[in-house]
Amino acid sequence: MAFKMPMPxxxxxxxxxxxxxxxxxxxxxxxxxxxxxxxxxxxxxxxVISSSLDFASISPRNFQLPTLGPTxxxxxxxxxxxxxxxxxxxxxxxxxxxxxxRMYYGLMSHMGLPIEQNSSAERLIHVxxxxxxxxxxxxxxxxxxxxxHADWSDMVGLACIHPAREGGISRIISxxxxxxxxxxxxxxxxxxxxxxxxxxxxxxxxPKKQLPFYWIRIFSWxxxxxxxxxxxxxxxxxxxxxxxxxxxxxKQERGLELIEEICQRSNLPLDMExxxxxxxxxNNYTVWHSRTNYVDFDEPEKKRHLLRVWLAQSATxxxxxxxxxxxxxxxxxxxxxxxxxxxxxxx
Numbered sequence: 638m639a640f641k642m643p644m645p646x647x648x649x650x651x652x653x654x655x656x657x658x659x660x661x662x663x664x665x666x667x668x669x670x671x672x673x674x675x676x677x678x679x680x681x682x683x684x685v686i687s688s689s690l691d692f693a694s695i696s697p698r699n700f701q702l703p704t705l706g707p708t709x710x711x712x713x714x715x716x717x718x719x720x721x722x723x724x725x726x727x728x729x730x731x732x733x734x735x736x737x738x739r740m741y742y743g744l745m746s747h748m749g750l751p752i753e754q755n756s757s758a759e760r761l762i763h764v765x766x767x768x769x770x771x772x773x774x775x776x777x778x779x780x781x782x783x784x785x786h787a788d789w790s791d792m793v794g795l796a797c798i799h800p801a802r803e804g805g806i807s808r809i810i811s812x813x814x815x816x817x818x819x820x821x822x823x824x825x826x827x828x829x830x831x832x833x834x835x836x837x838x839x840x841x842x843x844p845k846k847q848l849p850f851y852w853i854r855i856f857s858w859x860x861x862x863x864x865x866x867x868x869x870x871x872x873x874x875x876x877x878x879x880x881x882x883x884x885x886x887x888k889q890e891r892g893l894e895l896i897e898e899i900c901q902r903s904n905l906p907l908d909m910e911x912x913x914x915x916x917x918x919x920n921n922y923t924v925w926h927s928r929t930n931y932v933d934f935d936e937p938e939k940k941r942h943l944l945r946v947w948l949a950q951s952a953t954x955x956x957x958x959x960x961x962x963x964x965x966x967x968x969x970x971x972x973x974x975x976x977x978x979x980x981x982x983x984x
Contacts, residue, residue, distance in 0.1 A: 645863070655720060681701055682732075695739065713918075716918050722920065724918070744916070752948065793921055793945065794948065797914065801940075805928060809907050809927075815905075830889070834853055837853060864959075
């Protein structure tokens with residue numbers, strides 16, 4: 638059962654409370670791979686390919702990066718506990734698709750534990766426009782714009798294989814800054830968002846013998862740390878279409894409206910126009926991401942194509958009840974629930 642949670646007593650002062658306009662002229666969140674880094678990645682890929690390892694078997698133990706590995710761990714810590722995002726540039730793509738995928742997966746394994754992303758137990762997802770869009774199609778398989786959301790993992794990594802011909806810009810925003818803005822402008826609405834949970838449909842990806850929905854708050858303040866989860870479309874569809882969950886309160890409706898209005902302010906988001914070989918890293922608790930719609934090249938081999946990996950972080954602090962409520966539903970036979978499958982609402 639949901640219960641009330643505290644909220645911070647003022648705007649949160651944190652590196653994760655950034656403003657996009659102030660980040661656009663900076664480059665300290667970009668790490669450029671150098672020739673030695675690339676050599677290490679290619680050498681490590683040789684080992685896992687020659688051993689015929691599948692994705693689930695690849696780890697820092699057999700994908701060794703003596704020099705690059707510590708750098709990746711430092712980037713991971715900054716994404717977890719600092720700014721909440723980073724961009725790696727210069728990932729090598731001049732290889733077969735299989736080699737690129739294993740090299741990317743091996744790189745990501747140095748930043749956290751890759752986890753399954755769907756009921757098919759896929760650990761690496763191809764994000765591309767595969768079919769015409771309707772409500773039954775997963776949004777990452779369309780070329781439509783995606784509203785702000787977070788994925789169901791501690792961290793998400795997106796590697797750009799091919800950008801779109803037009804559009805497809807990744808747009809991120811600090812969820813901490815959104816909360817701080819609401820604190821200063823509409824504190825009573827913010828209190829509702831911290832206290833009262835929203836309901837989310839599992840969309841067929843839920844555990845067996847569970848209700849077809851779960852609950853979670855958009856903002857949580859737990860043990861002195863900020864957490865968030867947001868997926869406007871799923872929230873609204875669940876409350877409007879399901880008769881077995883409460884209808885949205887007026888303050889909840891107002892909260893969703895205000896969040897969308899704040900996210901549209903031009904100074905708050907940060908745009909990333911992916912180049913081939915870019916890897917975007919995001920903390921799903923402090924950063925929300927979206928995507929503009931896009932137009933593909935006509936040639937199939939040039940169509941927009943990203944590779945997605947979800948990571949669990951062993952070093953993160955205990956999660957709020959909202960998150961453990963959802964994760965524990967997925968725990969089976971003592972297996973750590975944070976290593977199970979979670980559905981996604983977008984890229």
